[in-house]
Amino acid sequence: MxxxxxxxxxxxxxxxxxxxxxxxxxxxxxxxxxxxxxxxxYSTISLPGIFEGPVNxxxxxxxxxxxxxxxxxAAGYDLLFGRTGMLSFGHALYFAAGVYGTDILVTRAxxxxxxxxxxxxxxxTILAAxxxxxxxxxxxxxxxxxTLAFAQVGAILVARDFGGLxxxxxxxxxDVSGLPAGLVGVTNTVNLYWLALAYLTLVVFVxxxxxxxxxxxxxxxxxxxxxxxxxxGLDPYRYKLVAFTLAGGLASAGGVxxxxxxxxxxxxxxxxxxxxxxxxxxxxxxxxTRWGPVLGGVLYMYLDHRLTAFGTSDAVDNLPAVLSHxxxxxxxxxxxxxxxxxxxxxxxxTSLAPRLxxxxxxxxPSPRR
Amino acid sequence: xxxxxxxxxxxxxLAALYFLVASGLSLVFGLAxxxxxxxxxxxxxxxYGTWWAAGNLPGAGPDGFGFVxxxxxxxxxxxxxxxxxxxxxxxxxYSRTIEQVLVTVGLSLAGVALLQATWGADAxxxxxPDWTRQVTGILGAQVPNGGxxxxxxxxxxxxxxLAFLRWTRYGLVIRAGVENRExxxxxxxxxxxxxxxxxxxxxxxxxxxxxxxxxxxGTVSPGQGGSLLIFxxxxxxxxxxxxxxxxxxxxxxxxxxxxxxxxxxxxxLGDICVVGLLAVVLLLRPQGIAGKxxxx
Amino acid sequence: xxxxxxxGLRAPQSRTEAAQLExxxxxEDLSVRISGLHILQGVSFTVAPTGVTVxxxxxxxxxxxxxxxxxxxxxxxxEVRGTIRMGAQSLLARPTHRLVRGGLGYVxxxxxxxxxxxxxxxxxxxxxxxxxxxxDKVFALFPELDRRGRQRAGSLSGGQQxxxxxxxxxxxxxRLLLVDEPTKGLAPKVVTEVAEVLERVAExxxxxxxxxxxxxxxxxxxDAVVLSAGRVAWTGNAQDLLLETALTKSLLGVGAxxxx
Numbered sequence: 001m002x003x004x005x006x007x008x009x010x011x012x013x014x015x016x017x018x019x020x021x022x023x024x025x026x027x028x029x030x031x032x033x034x035x036x037x038x039x040x041x042y043s044t045i046s047l048p049g050i051f052e053g054p055v056n057x058x059x060x061x062x063x064x065x066x067x068x069x070x071x072x073x074a075a076g077y078d079l080l081f082g083r084t085g086m087l088s089f090g091h092a093l094y095f096a097a098g099v100y101g102t103d104i105l106v107t108r109a110x111x112x113x114x115x116x117x118x119x120x121x122x123x124x125t126i127l128a129a130x131x132x133x134x135x136x137x138x139x140x141x142x143x144x145x146x147t148l149a150f151a152q153v154g155a156i157l158v159a160r161d162f163g164g165l166x167x168x169x170x171x172x173x174x175d176v177s178g179l180p181a182g183l184v185g186v187t188n189t190v191n192l193y194w195l196a197l198a199y200l201t202l203v204v205f206v207x208x209x210x211x212x213x214x215x216x217x218x219x220x221x222x223x224x225x226x227x228x229x230x231x232x233g234l235d236p237y238r239y240k241l242v243a244f245t246l247a248g249g250l251a252s253a254g255g256v257x258x259x260x261x262x263x264x265x266x267x268x269x270x271x272x273x274x275x276x277x278x279x280x281x282x283x284x285x286x287x288x289t290r291w292g293p294v295l296g297g298v299l300y301m302y303l304d305h306r307l308t309a310f311g312t313s314d315a316v317d318n319l320p321a322v323l324s325h326x327x328x329x330x331x332x333x334x335x336x337x338x339x340x341x342x343x344x345x346x347x348x349x350t351s352l353a354p355r356l357x358x359x360x361x362x363x364x365p366s367p368r369r
Numbered sequence: 370x371x372x373x374x375x376x377x378x379x380x381x382x383l384a385a386l387y388f389l390v391a392s393g394l395s396l397v398f399g400l401a402x403x404x405x406x407x408x409x410x411x412x413x414x415x416x417y418g419t420w421w422a423a424g425n426l427p428g429a430g431p432d433g434f435g436f437v438x439x440x441x442x443x444x445x446x447x448x449x450x451x452x453x454x455x456x457x458x459x460x461x462x463y464s465r466t467i468e469q470v471l472v473t474v475g476l477s478l479a480g481v482a483l484l485q486a487t488w489g490a491d492a493x494x495x496x497x498p499d500w501t502r503q504v505t506g507i508l509g510a511q512v513p514n515g516g517x518x519x520x521x522x523x524x525x526x527x528x529x530x531l532a533f534l535r536w537t538r539y540g541l542v543i544r545a546g547v548e549n550r551e552x553x554x555x556x557x558x559x560x561x562x563x564x565x566x567x568x569x570x571x572x573x574x575x576x577x578x579x580x581x582x583x584x585x586x587g588t589v590s591p592g593q594g595g596s597l598l599i600f601x602x603x604x605x606x607x608x609x610x611x612x613x614x615x616x617x618x619x620x621x622x623x624x625x626x627x628x629x630x631x632x633x634x635x636x637x638l639g640d641i642c643v644v645g646l647l648a649v650v651l652l653l654r655p656q657g658i659a660g661k662x663x664x665x
Numbered sequence: 666x667x668x669x670x671x672x673g674l675r676a677p678q679s680r681t682e683a684a685q686l687e688x689x690x691x692x693e694d695l696s697v698r699i700s701g702l703h704i705l706q707g708v709s710f711t712v713a714p715t716g717v718t719v720x721x722x723x724x725x726x727x728x729x730x731x732x733x734x735x736x737x738x739x740x741x742x743x744e745v746r747g748t749i750r751m752g753a754q755s756l757l758a759r760p761t762h763r764l765v766r767g768g769l770g771y772v773x774x775x776x777x778x779x780x781x782x783x784x785x786x787x788x789x790x791x792x793x794x795x796x797x798x799x800x801d802k803v804f805a806l807f808p809e810l811d812r813r814g815r816q817r818a819g820s821l822s823g824g825q826q827x828x829x830x831x832x833x834x835x836x837x838x839x840r841l842l843l844v845d846e847p848t849k850g851l852a853p854k855v856v857t858e859v860a861e862v863l864e865r866v867a868e869x870x871x872x873x874x875x876x877x878x879x880x881x882x883x884x885x886x887x888d889a890v891v892l893s894a895g896r897v898a899w900t901g902n903a904q905d906l907l908l909e910t911a912l913t914k915s916l917l918g919v920g921a922x923x924x925x
Contacts, residue, residue, distance in 0.1 A: 087467065138651055141404050144470075145606050146651055149644045152599050160637030225700055272599065276406075276474050283471055325486035332486060335479025339458065342471045464741035545779045545790055551738060552777045556791045556833065557765035 030291075037197055040064075041190045052309070058189040063305055065189070065196035065261045067298040069254050072196075072203035074281040074297030076250035079207050081279065082287030083216070084243045085223030087140075090147030092274035093131075093154040094248040096265075097124040098255020100158060100172070103265040104165050107175040113183070117256045121249060128248020132241050139226075148272060155270040171266035174259055183260055192261045199257045200294065203250050208290060210246065219243055223288075277304075280338045286348025295349055304330045371509035376628050378507065382516030382585065384624025385523030389578035390601035391608065391616040392530060393571020399547040399611020401564045402466050406473040407454060408575055408601070409594025410480035411447045415576025416495075416589045417484060419443030423496035431496030439496070443580045444573050451572020455565050463561070477595070484591040492590035495583035502587075515585040522581055523620075526574055530613050539566055547611040600627075600640075603647045622646070687752075689714040689841050689871050690735070695747035697727070697734050704730045706895040707747070712841065717863070717872045717885045719903055722892035723918045728875045729774055731892070732843045735873075736771045737761040751841060766793065768840035772847060774875075776830040780819025784810055784829060787818050791833040798836040806862055807832050824855035831862065842872045848881055860884055879917075883907050891916045 041056045051060040073095060080086040101120030105111045111119070135146040161168035176184045182191050210216050218239050221229045229236050259265055268274070277300060285296020307330035319327070326332045345351055390412060397405050422429040422442035429439040454476065462468045501518060504511040534540035542563045546553045553560045575594075582597070583589045604623050608615030623643050630639035688711035697705040705727045712718045720728050730739075738761055739745050749756040756764055765771065779787050788810070792798045804811040807828040813821065818829060827847055834842065847863065848856040860881045863872065867885065876882050882889070882903060889903035898916055899906065907913060 087470065134648060134652065141398070141402075141466075141470075141610075142606065142651060144404065145602050146648065148599060149603055149647050153641050153644045156637050156640045160635070162635065162637070273478070273595075276478060279471065279474060280478070326483055329482035329486045331478045332482035335475045335477075335482060338475035339472050339479065342468050342475065343461070346468070541782070541786055541790060545782060545786075548779045548781055549777055551761075552773065552779070553790070554761040555736060555738065555765060555771045555773065555777075557762050557793060557837070558790070559760070559762045 034197075034201060037068075038194070041193060050306075056190070058186045061189045061193045062261060063302070065193040066258070066305070067301040068193075068196040068200045069258050069261065070278075070281065070301040071294040071297035072200040073251060073254045074278055074285065074293040074300075075200075075203045075207050076247045076254070077278045078282045078287055078293035079210065079219075079243055079247045079250075081282055082289070082293065083207075083211055083223065084219040084240060085226075086240060086244065087144045088135075088147040088244070089144045089272060089275050089279075090131075090135075090149075090151030090154075091247070091251055091278055092270060092272065093147075093151040094124050094128050094251035095255045095258070095274070096154055096158065096270040097127055098252030099259045099265045099269055100166055100255075101252065102256045102259045103172050103174050106178060107172060108165060110175075110178060113179050120256055121253050124252025124255070125245060125249035128252075129241065129245040132244035132248065136237055136240050136244065148275075151270070151272060151275060155267070155272070158267050158270045166265070166267075169267060171264055173264035176263070179260075192257075195257050196261060199254060203254070204290070204294060206246070206250065210243075215239065215242065220288075277334075280334060282348075284338060284341050284348055286350035289348070289350045292348045292350040299349075300334065303334060307333055371511075372632075374508050375510035375512060376632055377625065378510065378512045378520070379516050380625040380628030381621065382513075382519045382624075383628060384620040384622075385516075385519040386578055386582050386585070386597065387601055387604045387624055388523045388617055388620035389519075389526060389574045389581075390597055391604040391620055392526065392613050393567070393574045394601055395605045395608065395610055395613060395616045396530075396543065396547075396567040397571050398605065400543055400550065400560075400567050401459075401463070402469075402550075403459060403473065404466075404470045405571070406470065406598070407476040407480060408473075408571065409598040410454075410477055410484075411451050411572040411575040412579035412582070412594035412597065413481065413484050413591060414450045415443045415447035415579030416583045416593065417443075417488060417579075418446035418576065419580040419583060420493065420495055420589050432498045436496070436498050440577070440580045444576045447576020447579065448569050448573040451568045451575075452565060454572075455568035459568070460561065460564070463564075481591050481595065488591070490591060492588040495587055495589045497584045497587070501584050513585070515581075515587075519581050519585055522577060526577065527613070527617050530570065530574075533570075534613065539563060543567060600643065603643060607647055607650045686714050688712055689751060690873065691748070691750045692731070692735070693748045693750075695731070695734060695745070695749065697730050697739060697743055697745050699730075699740060699743040704743075704895055705734070708892065708895070708897050709747075710890040710897055710900055712871060712873050713888055714871050716887040717867045717874050718888040718890065719882050719886035720873060720875045720890050720892065721882070721906075721917055722898075726892040727895050728892055729845055732771070732845050732873070732875060736769060736843060737764050738771075768838065770834040770837070770839035770842040770870075772830050772834055772842065772844045774845040774849065776823075776826040778818040778821070778826045778829050778833075780817065782818055783815050784818055784821070785814035787829055788833050788836060791836045793837060796837060799838075800836065803832045803835050806835070806865065822855075823851050824858065827851065827855075827859055828862070831859075831866070835866065839870050842866065842870055844872055845875045846877060847874075848876065848878050856881065879907060879913075 041061060044054045044056055046054045051057075051063070053060050055061075073091075077088075077091050080088050080091070098120055101123055102113075102116050105116035105119060106113060109116075131147075131150050135143055135150065138146055158166045159168060166172055182188055183195075211219070218229060218234055221232075222236055222239060226236050229239075278297075281296035281300040282293045283296070284300065285294065286292025308328075310327075318324075341348065390408065393411075394405055394408050397403050397408075419439045419442065422439040423431050423436065426439065426442060429435045429442060431439075458472050458476065459469055462472060497515070501515045504513050505517060506512075534544055539562075542553060542558055542560065543566070546560050546563055550560055578597070579589075579594065582593065586593075600623060604616055604619045607623065608617070608619030623646070626642050626646065627639035630642045631637065632639075690712035692711070693709045695705055695708040696703070708727070708731060720731060722728055733739055734745050735749055735756065737756070737759060745757060747757075751767070751769060754767070756769070779790070782790070788798075788800070788803070809825055810829060810832050813825070818826065821829065831844070831847070844863065847859050851859065856878060863874070864885055866872065872885075874885065876885075886903035889899070889901060889906050890897060891899040891906070893916060899912070906916075
């Protein structure tokens, strides 16, 4: 089983028809998926067309690890967008803070990884709390613009290389000499993969716990109608700040893992385009659902990497230029799919599954699967 | 002294560019509540349209009347794209603000990728009349003509938009709609026609910014619109959404601050100051310098 | 001051007499749900083709929601069910500007004049291609609007703004006027002025009026529809309703009685 085969496990509970054995197995499916994902590196299966090498080759594992990181990032971003209704255009900032923070502390300051990681995540969380405290003074579109502008400052700081810390346009390769040996080198990619899987699990767990808590219900109330929460005597500002800070902290933690996987920081991760892609991931997957954003993030990153290869493949090259050129641009394909998604399946992929189930059931007379 | 004059005029040139992008954004947001991330695409279409026309269209060229024709073609292309975007993509989603933003986000990603697919990711030299490469001495400062051209164009566009808003029936509908869209329909006016119109105006101004920005920078690249767009957003917020005059003031402030601080401070510090300015304005006056409240 | 003490021309006709005429507006089983809240639950009533029908009820029972549903201004998050007909024509699911062009005049709560535009511009906005705007009629009713043409509408007094809001609707011919709380927040003297104007307007066009001020209701209304918790609680002759203190009190609340 691969990531692509995972969707049956991701249907939200309330949307699936209840039926016998299937229903009893369902709650354990995420756990099964997790175990499958965890033992995946031991498999040597080759999936031509889906991955270039065998599943346990370093190249494939690195791609999978990046996909998992973005699954986690999207789930964290969904805490803002899907679950609280905050449209932030600056989420890339906290991810970038994690990436550059770790990189700078390890490479420039020579700190051990665990110290660098701890400092970075703390710093990223505080940054989110401070900027959130300012940005949340505004609401709606103005909030989107302020977060966008703050993230732009991050992009400028990185690109202009103040104090010679970030390496500017060149980026900053991670100095691996001081890192634990198990996280360095091609042969150890599998450990980074597990780290990424752990990160995704952590984010899903945290987001799930938060949205199930009383705080989560207030956040959902804010998304639906902020005034009603105000009427209840609760301070929307405080709850939104909690969500914003938490999401920022999770994003910077993602940055810490990402910099290890990629082996350095490059300025493109600070761009507003990254936040926009997070938004695309969440909407494609299904905002406010447990597995939608994760799926969206994983699939988006997978397509983003694989479509480049697909675009240069013979099948596409043989098409007339009018078609082959745009199809060789992953962002063109993803952007177009995204627009279509907004129109035709606003609930994202997770909303498709029950519709498909309903369709197949209506086509088949027998109620049994 | 000549440095100050040079910085002022180049700052105003930058301000002109911001204004051309921001005026349309501001009207579109003020009237239709659409935060248009695809606005940078209109700019890109204008720039590439002009670039393409100068090289391929009979009668158009990099100089004299041919250049004017090329720019007119670019502006027409940008306007057309803006109208199509409004009619096909935005209109079915009116009153669903978030979905509209999402669609424009998707469009900005896909549109820039399409430009990139068609003409490559690298910057291309922009065709421009020779006189725009030269400088004019003003009070001892050697000011690039491309910047002066931008300033003149922005002032003309500002005048034209204001006259349109002030003296025409549709201008009246737009001004009223920015204040209270619902009430305009309650007077029996189909306000959606005005939406298409502000998209067209915004698209034309942005496309002009693309063409003249190409002249100013000397090159054209697919990502140009995106980086300008963020500062144009800042100008819109500081100026007050829906206010063209506010956008003009804010553009001047932002352009000058950026130019002066980047010169006298460190490069990049001016950009950061602008964001700081945005934060201060929003905290003190959420509705911007002028115009309606910038919330939701 | 009571309508009983000054009979004459505007003495209310009887309900039965009016009911013989075909109603100008028929609302049947109207339900409105806005973001999950049932604001209206199966409201049915008719509006007679002459005179003033008043829509009464305590705050928050859905009077404004009813008017907005009729004129097609239910917010996008809302859901409208039922039927609304003006004459034989169904009004539901038609865009607001078409309804208004079809002769449905709407004077919203809180006037909603365009504060940044001049008085003349506010009026000009209501002009329509192919018809001659009735400026003489409007200026005869509100000479003030003529004199203050170049003033910004935002700088007018509350009463003047209300005159402007009514005036710009009267520039065109209407088959029915919807008027939402025209006297809200106005000084007593101005309330009387507005009531006088509405009285003259109602001579030529039927009016569906939402009004809290029972003195104004007593002066203008012939028919009354009382809403309570999203449902119609009472319909009948408005003057009869006002005579029954206990009924008025239970339907409209104590606050209403004090103002009356």
